[in-house]
């Protein structure tokens with residue numbers, strides 16, 4: 001299981017504007033039941049804010065997706081960046097619980113002063129997935145007659161041929177009915 005949690009207890013004791021840099025280098029991030037990103041590379045800069053920590057992340061890796069034309073699964077490179085503030089929930093010096101942030105669905109730093117990037121990464125990954133992935137720019141898709149992958153090579157069956165065969169078949173059927 002990958003871990004995208006960073007301890008910010010030291011950073012929270014520093015003045016606003018103090019920063020930390022962390023490299024992201026993990027084998028994978030599970031996004032939902034079927035989608036996963038692999039590997040997860042990049043970096044994040046954490047900056048102390050008056051209410052918590054701002055995370056500026058740049059992330060890159062691959063996801064396995066299905067080509068919208070030929071339905072073949074392939075690795076799609078993805079790259080995204082985001083900037084999200086994570087709010088402090090507990091005072092780092094006194095342990096006193098702080099008022100909840102006004103923003104709904106705000107990202108929170110947990111009571112152990114850990115900042116977990118995983119949910120934000122999932123959110124931004126989904127926003128940055130191509131809506132109609134193509135295994136390659138000139139994917140030829142599937143044959144509308146037999147369903148064969150037209151990228152696999154030259155593919156001969158003319159619509160006329162099919163019509164001829166159908167005509168022959170219906171003639172045969174017609175003959176047998178007499």
Ligand SMILES: [Zn+2]
Nearest residue numbers: 067070135139
């Ligand atoms: Zn394709």
Ligand SMILES: [Zn+2]
Nearest residue numbers: 143145146148
């Ligand atoms: Zn075909």
